[in-house]
Amino acid sequence: MSIIQRSLEWARKHSTAVQLIVPLILVGVLVQMFGSSLLVNVYTFFCVSLMMVLGVQVFMGNSGILSFLHVGFVGVGAYASGILSTPPAVKAMGVPNMFQTLVDLQIPVLPAILLGGIVAAIIAAVISYPMMRLSDAVGVITLFATLIVFHVIMTQWDNVTNGPRTFFGVPEYTTLTVALVGALLMIVLAYWFRESSMGLRVRASRDDRHAAAATGINVVRARYAAFVLSALMAGLAGGVWAHFITSFSPKAFYMSEMFVLLSMVVIGGAGSISGAVIGTTVVTIAREVLRQVEASINNAHVLSFEVFGLTELVMAILMVAVLIWRPQGIIGGQELKLSRFKFKKKEEVSNV
Template sequence: MKNTNAGILWLKSHTTPFILSIPLLILAVLVQAYGDTLLVRIVTVLFINLVMVLSLQVFMGNSGILNFAHIGFMGIGAYTSVLFSMTPQAKAATLPDLYPFLRPIHLPFLPSLLIGAIAAALVAALVGYALMRLSDAAAVITLFALLVIIHTILVHWSIVTNGPRTLFGVDNYTSLGISTFFGILVIFIAYLFKETPVGLKLRASRDDRYAAASIGVNIVQVRWAGFVLSAFLAGFGGGLWAHFITSFSPYAFYLTETFSVLSMLVIGGTGSVSGAVLGTVVVTLLREGLRAVENSVNIAGVFPNNLVGFTEVVLSLLLILILVFRPSGLLGSQEIRLANTIPLASGKFSASELSRESSPKEGEHV
């Protein structure tokens, strides 16, 4: 009795992930039932983008450190997962020089995804502890350097990546259902992380690192934890994307994708999971719309030359406008929630009412 009550109270004050997931779930079901191939592809990409943007939010939104290295971890997840999921025949065709011990390995999709995510998290764990001592511009520049380093390794480690050439022969495992599942799972993970002790300490260190240290927060440690979780989820996103697109090169995990994911997060609002979700949906749909416009304009021959880069220019302008007029993004740092269900938000509840919720003694009378 006591536990169910506590559970209901908890749910009432944490409606955000449900409010965010339900419309997305409905969208996925409708598109699965009635959508054509193109629409299914667009919505599948939407959910993969969601994994990438939310995983970026886990570190960047809570620590306040602009993370340029994020897409590097997506690349590690993508390449690692396909090395485990591809059939030996496919590997022989696309990676003839592959290390012998990797050739016969052929795992199902989900274990391969998990291994890719773990690989990304391990790399983040190894390089992260030193990096997390840095703040502000120094951290941003170093993380950018990390992206360049990961990219350079992917381009030159031909034995496992096929070098700068396209790696092909990956099975298409990432269906709309799979990407929806992971997209929504990551909404919950990102939201719950904010509320964990580590997430709370990380957010405190974002707002003021001297004050955070003065109350006992080990800033390097909490940043590191956020960074590793963020890379783990990015590794998942990379694996999902790889098994959707089925052939790719290291250039897929570089500046274009970095800019795309960063703009989704910044447009929506770095500080909240709701902002990350909104930004992903708005930018993904806008981009597809703009691309359709670009194509039809080109086909109709409105201009003497083909229109190139129209989509990118409009998205860049949107980003600039957001940064000028709403620097904290469309939603800022506040989560969407049902207004009257959070006792702590109204400020009208007395402390004794609040303690009734949280103190175990009172709970027994309920």
Template sequence: MTAMRSPFRDALTTALLLTAAVAIVAAIGTQLSGGTQRIIIDAMIKMIIVLGMYIFVGNSGLLSFGHIGFLGLGAYTAAWLTIPPSIKASLMPGLPDFLATAALHPLPAALAGGAAASLAALLVGIPLTRLAGVAASIGTFAMLVVFYAIFSNWTSVTGGQGSLYGLPVFTSLPVAAGFTVATILGAAMYQASASGFRLRGSREDAVAAQASGIDIRRERLIAFVISAFFVGVAGALYAHFLQVVVAREFYLKLTFITVAMLVIGGMRSLSGAVAGTAFVAFLSEVLRQAERGIDLGVVSIGGRLGLQEVGLAIAMLIVLIFRPRGITGGRELTLGWRSR
């Protein structure tokens, strides 16, 4: 009986340690300047995205390039539900009446964004879960392209290439930290669940898993839908953080950054998803400052555009060469730092 409880206890321990770290960062952040708080909020939203991706990618072993499409769907759902009806009438004249007249609080709108992303994941996941390996990754990228084409061209509903504005202020530092903690707990509980164990079994040996009676397609679809929910919620938070929704935000750049966070931290551990996000967020901010130029008083170094993308690519390359399993090496953060 003790052996059966151990995975849940270890998952809970990992989740509590990670949530404690998030709480400490949030508590310190509240004492810092507004600009620094925005950097921390942005990092926490990206952490929710990466944790959501981890639920599917880490447990299935299939790399997804399409989750930013769910992020965009969550953001647009929040915009449809929270922008004042008078503004929606001019920006999105093609909205159905029940959306055109809606004026919800951002919290239920964020949950609705997650639900919309989950529904979309269920529909597109049925054919995608038939694929495996590289074909599955290419399929998720094709899904991202389809989402982006809809966001950027369905002008009467999404505003097309224009901006949707008028979203109320909601995503403060405590709100972002609270949702980050909830996502960590959700990811940990799924990881320790029977479905999570079955999916990881198929990741290690698909033939043996099928021989044991595991329905691999079903388990992948469950993880895909759950992961899409958290990413959709992150999209709503992102929309209320920026207070504007633009289609170009939900495409290749954010896809590359979030995939880099997951790969650098370690795709096969919850702790790796958190560590990778923190590391890349810090590195991105340093490189962003370097793009503007560095003034050391005696020496002044001119800025160079593109340093952020180049720096992240080099960091990913270094990790893949020297730490193929990421910063954490696929291990979870526990009191004894034991291998999972």
């Protein structure tokens, strides 16, 4: 009884996290048990996207700085984890110019993913401190320029990444369960950071950086903490993604992918974790539907030409429409919260 009461107490206090986690698990279980393989795939991909989006959100949502760079950290995580875990024979064949030391490396997938996240975090920790001084347009463009530096290095450093060519043969590891656990972990991390004193300081600086600085908050350091954590999360997400998709090229970590991530963050509402989850859900569903439409148009051969880019086109229109309709995103920067749990919900909640 006291355990139930205590979990109830905990759930009430952290109703946001609970409300996001419970449905994710429920849907995951349902999809795993009854879903078609396509649905399992879509849900797995959704969970992986959610990991990335939460990585972006931890920085963007808390600091209020639009970041184009995070897709670069996803790439770092993906390459690092891929290189660390792919069998030497595959690498020797697939990446002809790779440094011999890297070819010989092989560790199990899970530690490889973790190391991928850590590599991304280390890179972020080394380069980002001075950038955190910049705000507004200059800050946005600096992060954008840094993404280009990342991209050039990924496409040119063929001793490591296979250059612009596809890096393939990454061992498959990411199942629905792995992706779901990853996504839940990210929610907990994002939630923990948001509620931590450092998170509070970053959010204070988002609302008014001068006022925050005047109350003794070191704005640069607070942003820096958020940035490094979010790079870690993006890197981990990249690793999980790499072991789902198994082959990729630097193109996957550039503008159009960043657009997808940004649309997920912005459509839901950049200011909150709930927004990230809702945005990812909406965009994933919309994209899947559009892709099906595009495929069926092309398969029906009613048109004399192939339809390319319809999905992106409609996504772009949708996004502008959402921004006009609700510039703060669907849920407007607020976290979902239940003011009180009804007695009936007690069982469900105490199961968490």
